[in-house]
Amino acid sequence: MEIVTHDLIILGAGLAGLRAAIEAARVGQGKLDIAIIAKTQLVRPHSVCAEGGTGAVMRPEEGDSLELHAWDTVKGSDLLADQDAVELFVQTIPQEILQLEHWGIPWARRGDGRINQRPFGGHSFPRAVFAADKTGFFEVHTLYDTLQKYPDITKYEECMATSLLVEEGQYCGLTAIDLKSGEFLVFRSKALIIATGGACRIYGFTTYSHTVTGDGMAIAYRAGLPVKDMEFVQFHPTGLVPSGILNYRGGSRGRGISDQ
Ligand SMILES: Cc1cc2nc3c(=O)[nH]c(=O)nc-3n(C[C@H](O)[C@H](O)[C@H](O)COP(=O)(O)OP(=O)(O)OC[C@H]3O[C@@H](n4cnc5c(N)ncnc54)[C@H](O)[C@@H]3O)c2cc1C
Known part of the structure; x- marks a missing residue:
């Protein structure tokens, strides 16, 4: 062989x-x-299949911060997340978003031409970077x-x-x-x-x-x-039974988009 x-x-x-x-x-x-x-x-x-977006701090001047993203993530995990990993993730991901942009991804844009971001379940700031759905x-x-x-x-x-x-x-x-x-x-x-x-x-x-x-x-x-961490499975609040698709209207926190 x-x-x-x-x-x-x-x-x-x-x-x-x-x-x-x-x-x-x-x-x-x-x-x-x-x-x-x-x-x-x-x-x-x-x-x-991931649709909704990728969380990243892209606009600190508009009120977002690495600390807030880290806090949202730790809070969303009921304080069980590996906080060193969370810190590394929130610090690294803005650069990754720009790196993907340089490699050619068609991120959705705002009217002023900047990368668009929208609300996402668990995030206290609209920080989901997305490319349509x-x-x-x-x-x-x-x-x-x-x-x-x-x-x-x-x-x-x-x-x-x-x-x-x-x-x-x-x-x-x-x-x-x-x-x-x-x-x-x-x-x-x-x-x-x-x-x-x-x-x-x-x-x-x-x-x-x-x-x-x-x-x-x-x-x-x-x-x-x-x-x-085998027990960390996301049970999604907006999954539709029996179709198995995620609800895009009136998301889990009533923001009109899915969390995913
Ligand atoms: C419906 C849905 C929507 C989602 N939306 C979002 C979102 O908007 N934002 C977000 O951040 N996350 C989202 N997620 C979560 C996200 O999709 C996953 O966390 C992420 O895609 C996992 O990536 P991965 O590279 O670890 O695994 P995968 O994308 O599953 O890749 C695994 C790879 O391993 C290969 N593989 C597996 N077993 C073997 C084997 N035995 N031999 C050889 N190859 C093997 C597969 O072929 C594949 O290439 C969503 C999840 C779902 C279900």
Whole structure:
């Protein structure tokens, strides 16, 4: 059986995996042999379904602040969030919004030409940056387009990882099935980033895509890796039963938009 070798494997090509691949290629400056593997097509992770927007402090001069965004986030988690992660997130995300803009995302604009922002559930300031009602779709496509700039990233689509390989307590690779041919594959790498998304398809009724089945977490768990905060699942207040779509009228706080 052929064994494919790379320096770094990124498992998953949602917003998390695509962004990680670009950053690894940028930092690696052509010296890292990177692979990105997804069981879906690279432009069809669940992330394309995110609609409402991405929270970021873009207008401190109009009353928003990093402290307020951090407080809203911690409050929204009933004080259970990892506050170091929250702080890093709110500090980083305004720059990420501008970075996506420079990579070509068509953010919605205000009349004065600045990036538009709208209210979002849980936020005490209208700080959701959006691209019509297809924010995640445009974010994924912008990252996917940017990925094409890096020839050192090899892409494996419709390729589903099934197990991690561990030698003497050390990660060394993974097994996968090429879903197009049914072929069994073995990958080796020095490092792995797991970005396989959530597990919400464990529920009978959910707005998550049929691909969000938690198998990435399961293979990590089976290999002995600790998994963190598994109980943090978002139960959305505006999901419609039985269609499974999110309500866009009279959102959870009566602002006329969905929280997502
Ligand atoms: C209806 C809806 C609307 C939402 N709207 C918003 C919003 O407006 N704003 C917001 O911030 N968040 C929103 N969210 C949440 C947001 O969509 C997710 O948090 C985010 O997209 C997760 O990104 P990800 O990269 O972690 O995972 P995903 O996008 O799920 O990507 C996972 C990747 O891993 C791959 N993968 C999984 N298992 C394997 C395997 N075994 N082998 C190989 N590849 C594998 C998949 O193919 C995919 O490429 C929304 C969620 C839903 C359900």
